[in-house]
Amino acid sequence: MSYEKIVLMMRVLMLGLTVFLSACGGGGGNVSTGGNASTSIPSGNNVLPITVDAGPNNNYVNGAFVTVTVCSPVNTGQCHDIDHVLVDTGSIGLRILSSELPSGLSLPQLADNNLVPLYECMQFADGNAWGSVNSASIKLGGITANTLPIQIIGANTQLLPSSCQNAGTGKIENDINTLDVRGILGVGAFKADCDANCTGIQYFSCPGTASSGSSCNPVSNVPASALVKNPVSSLSQHNNGMAIHLSGIPSDGARNVTGYMLLGINTASNNNLGQATTLALDPDSGQLLSSSGNNHSYAISFVDSGTNAWEVGATTFPTCPVSQVGVGFYCPASALSLNMTMTGTDYHQASVSVPIANATMLFTSSPSANAFNNLAAPGKDDTFFVWGLPFFYNRTVFTAFEQSTMPGTALTGPLIGF
Amino acid sequence: MPFSTRLTALSLVFAALSLSPLSAEAALGEIFTVQETTSTTVVRHVGTRYQWQETRHADGSVLREYASHDGKVFAIHWTGASAPSLNQALGQHYSSAMQSLKSHPHDHHHWHVVTDTLVVHAHSYLRSYFGEAYLPQQIPAGMTAQDLY
Numbered sequence: 001m002s003y004e005k006i007v008l009m010m011r012v013l014m015l016g017l018t019v020f021l022s023a024c025g026g027g028g029g030n031v032s033t034g035g036n037a038s039t040s041i042p043s044g045n046n047v048l049p050i051t052v053d054a055g056p057n058n059n060y061v062n063g064a065f066v067t068v069t070v071c072s073p074v075n076t077g078q079c080h081d082i083d084h085v086l087v088d089t090g091s092i093g094l095r096i097l098s099s100e101l102p103s104g105l106s107l108p109q110l111a112d113n114n115l116v117p118l119y120e121c122m123q124f125a126d127g128n129a130w131g132s133v134n135s136a137s138i139k140l141g142g143i144t145a146n147t148l149p150i151q152i153i154g155a156n157t158q159l160l161p162s163s164c165q166n167a168g169t170g171k172i173e174n175d176i177n178t179l180d181v182r183g184i185l186g187v188g189a190f191k192a193d194c195d196a197n198c199t200g201i202q203y204f205s206c207p208g209t210a211s212s213g214s215s216c217n218p219v220s221n222v223p224a225s226a227l228v229k230n231p232v233s234s235l236s237q238h239n240n241g242m243a244i245h246l247s248g249i250p251s252d253g254a255r256n257v258t259g260y261m262l263l264g265i266n267t268a269s270n271n272n273l274g275q276a277t278t279l280a281l282d283p284d285s286g287q288l289l290s291s292s293g294n295n296h297s298y299a300i301s302f303v304d305s306g307t308n309a310w311e312v313g314a315t316t317f318p319t320c321p322v323s324q325v326g327v328g329f330y331c332p333a334s335a336l337s338l339n340m341t342m343t344g345t346d347y348h349q350a351s352v353s354v355p356i357a358n359a360t361m362l363f364t365s366s367p368s369a370n371a372f373n374n375l376a377a378p379g380k381d382d383t384f385f386v387w388g389l390p391f392f393y394n395r396t397v398f399t400a401f402e403q404s405t406m407p408g409t410a411l412t413g414p415l416i417g418f
Numbered sequence: 419m420p421f422s423t424r425l426t427a428l429s430l431v432f433a434a435l436s437l438s439p440l441s442a443e444a445a446l447g448e449i450f451t452v453q454e455t456t457s458t459t460v461v462r463h464v465g466t467r468y469q470w471q472e473t474r475h476a477d478g479s480v481l482r483e484y485a486s487h488d489g490k491v492f493a494i495h496w497t498g499a500s501a502p503s504l505n506q507a508l509g510q511h512y513s514s515a516m517q518s519l520k521s522h523p524h525d526h527h528h529w530h531v532v533t534d535t536l537v538v539h540a541h542s543y544l545r546s547y548f549g550e551a552y553l554p555q556q557i558p559a560g561m562t563a564q565d566l567y
Binding site for chain 1: 477495501502515516519521524526529530531533539540542543544545546547548549550566
């Protein structure tokens with residue numbers, strides 16, 4: 001973005017404003033001059049610092065990033081740190097761009113039942129990431145997951161099958177310019193990114209390696225040991241779930257925000273559920289039972305740190321005009337707040353206030369901000385509500401994995417708590 | 419009340435056979451057609467103000483196309499374990515949608531196009547994909563996109 005002059009002016013203006021706002025309390029966060037919001041990081045080997053910033057391409061809004069250490073499972077001690085890996089509770093598995101991995105790092109490729117090299121076409125809403133499925137050891141904070149399958153995005157792109165090329169938008173996101181992050185840490189409530197119902201356009205076996213024109217075959221019976229796994233559920237300890245905490249931020253946004261990920265739930269002194277309300281998730285879809293408010297009951301609703309806005313179906317407020325920087329988001333005439341109720345599949349309920357501001361005004365008046373707690377976008381229709389990253393500011397949100405228990409409780413995942 | 423409860427004029431199941439079921443191959447702005455494929459089921463409903471045709475794929479994903487009575491598709495909805503090929507489903511509107519995808523803020527779990535001539539909302543979460551696309555100027559008089567179920 002070419003806002004430099006405006007940014008400079010705004011920063012001078014914001015100096016006074018942010019001091020004032022921080023005095024009003026971010027509830028657990030400290031907003032400093034320059035619009036940064038920080039929180040103190042707990043100590044412990046199960047803690048992973050999070051930063052919300054503009055991302056590696058300086059274009060991200062509401063992206064929560066961590067640094068992940070990828071190690072060779074065969075050459076002990078051969079490791080590489082990768083920053084700006086997106087924390088995503090809306091997908092499963094670690095995916096790293098091949099361009100971010102040093103060529104000497106030995107990560108053996110996995111194979112299907114016929115020992116043919118395995119590849120994956122990971123479909124996201126906006127595009128598809130193609131790459132090989134490889135074995136790696138992962139370090140999160142001070143805890144290691146030994147030898148789990150990950151996807152190396154952008155490996156052997158010449159093998160890209162047409163069915164992957166044509167799926168969804170058909171936009172291929174195999175490099176930093178199209179993926180906008182160096183990797184994705186998928187830590188949703190499931191333990192693997194596919195199950196027995198794996199569709200025919202997700203996993204492929206490709207007998208060729210480097211030569212173009214090699215044909216790839218869809219694989220539906222991927223060996224369970226080769227499915228891309230949730231890195232946290234694969235840890236040697238603290239593997240029953242995790243929590244994400246982001247500092248509170250003012251209503252005009254913040255430039256950089258700190259937070260942290262706590263590995264495990266009720267497994268250490270720093271990751272206790274305490275008085276958190278827990279809501280069970282559907283074991284097949286990972287969704288809540290419903291979310292209600294805004295005069296609607298939304299049958300499709302879920303908590304997703306990888307969605308950068310509240311997504312609200314069937315509103316009466318307008319989307320931002322195409323000519324404005326907020327295009328794609330909501331632009332209500334004045335800021336408002338929805339009183340929403342989340343209901344889990346166990347009928348536990350929680351009330352949450354959802355602030356929504358005019359996105360064009362947010363982006364225009366806070367051009368250096370990368371974090372907003374009141375950014376909202378349309379949902380698919382009036383059945384649809386997403387608790388995106390704004391939900392995580394000023395909260396500690398637990399995600400317990402499927403078939404996992406929480407010590408000291410009778411609870412079993414999948415569930416969320418906050 | 420969902421509009422579909424009033425769609426009682428005519429309801430046809432075209433095929434539910436595993437050997438030679440049918441697949442809807444129409445695109446936004448084009449005329450409904452039905453073609454044979456090997457792994458889909460097509461259901462069609464004809465209502466008083468519009469008709470719709472639903473294609474169910476083997477993986478459970480569903481693509482529903484809404485058309486006016488002349489058969490011209492003005493909206494599509496999708497849900498399930500895979501997203502449809504939007505190149506095919508958006509037809510002549512695909513390139514402008516992709517142009518908007520490049521220029522609009524988006525992330526990996528949602529993107530939106532909202533213009534006078536085309537609206538797209540697409541989402542993904544875990545193993546599910548959801549979306550809708552419609553031509554606002556082609557929606558039959560007296561109804562809105564929210565009336566489509």
